[in-house]
Amino acid sequence: MPVTDITTDRENLTMTLTADVEATSARLWDVFTQPRQLERVWGPPGWPATFVSFDFAVGGRARYHMTGPNGEIARGGWEFISIDEARGFEVLDEFVGDDGEALADTPSMRLTFDFEDTDAGARFTTTSYFPSVEALEQILAMGAAEGMTLAMGQLDTVVKSLREFGQGKGTETELLNDNQVRITRLIDGPRELVWRAHTEPDLMQKWLLGPEGWAMTVCEIDPRTGGKYRYAWEPLAVGEGEAFGFDGEILLSEPVRRMVTTEHMTGTDYPSTTNDMLLIEEDGATLITLLISYSSKEARDAVLATGMTSGMEDSYARLERITAA
Incomplete structure (x- = not known):
């Protein structure tokens, strides 16, 4: 994780986060001043x-929204207060409503973004300045410290090119907290084809098979928001395993970028997971990021102990062969 420290100072009404990356300060500057890259962190x-607008000039404004797994929208806005080219900038950050106006029941805060080179790469520091202790406590209660830490924890995937970040690494699993894991896999192929391979049964049955020796016998999916799906697998040889399946609902579908689903093992009373897939394309390669939320740490650990990551790698390797063809 690139985040090395996050500190709350109630006396000075600040929250400061520091992150170190293997990049240059100029690269960090690009990430935070180009909206398509900034969206990724x-x-x-x-x-x-x-980011729906980004007027990067003193007095200019930016507008953005964040979309939750059930389609919830949280909107925010910046006013650029000062800009120190290549070194940092300062904004007034506000929660806004659908009309773009600041919400009266949430505090505004001043944010500074600073970038500097270090012996090991570059350091990013952001400090939030609050108008009162009450405002600071309100933002902390909303999970700001945890959310900012997880958000800036994504910097490594952005400061490098996607191929530099993921080429040859295979499927990687990262524990984010007690009930969430993040899985990443770079596919050498365009995002549209990767999306189709997750939503078209004829393609899915060619790669979504896990370890060798299994066949996908049921593949039914309505990939629209509110749609349902049902999958089932059987071993190719008698006695080599028991048939199983999954079913669930599409909570959010944003072709060809994001799909959020529930996942339940058919015929069991095991709790469902929420699977949030995000696809990012760069230079003909697509990074799959899958955020899986479990009901508990015990459920998370039990699934990981089955060898889930290696089974997913077997599937993703087939998917890459399909995109290459």
Whole structure:
């Protein structure tokens, strides 16, 4: 995780986060001043950001929203107060409503963004300045410290090119907290094809098979928001395993970028997970990021102990062969 420290100072009414990355300060500057790149880190996992405007000039404004796994929208806005080219900038950050106006029941805060080179790469520091202790406590109660830490924890995937970040690493699993894991896999192929491979049964049955020796016998999916799906697998050889399946609902579908689903093992009373898939394309390669939320730490650990990551890698390797073809 690139985040090395986050400190709350109630006496000085500040919250400061520091992150160190293997990059240059100029690269960090680009990430935070180009909205398409900034979107990849500003929202925490499960709440990706979309900047709808970005007038990067003193007195200019930016507007963004974050979209939750059930389609919830949280809107915010910046006014650029000062800009120190290549070194940092300062904004007034506000929660806003659908009309773009600041919400009366939430505090505004001043944010500074600072970038500097270090012996090991570059350091990003952001400090939030609050108008009162009450405002600071209100924001902390909303999970700001945890959310900012997880959001800036995504910097590593942005400061490097996608190929530099993920090429040859296979499927990687990262524990985010007691009930969430983040899985990443770079696919050498365009995002549209990767999306189709997750939503078209004819393609899904060619790659979504886990370890060798299994066949996907049922693949039914309505990939629209509110749609349902049902999948089932059987071993190719008698006695090599028991048939099983999953079913669930599409909570959110944003072709060809994001899909959020529930996942329940058919015929059991096991609790469902929420699976949030985000696809990012760069230079013909697509990074799949899958955020899985479990009902508990015990449920998370039990699933990971089954060898889930290696089974997913077997599937993703097939998917990459399909995109290459």
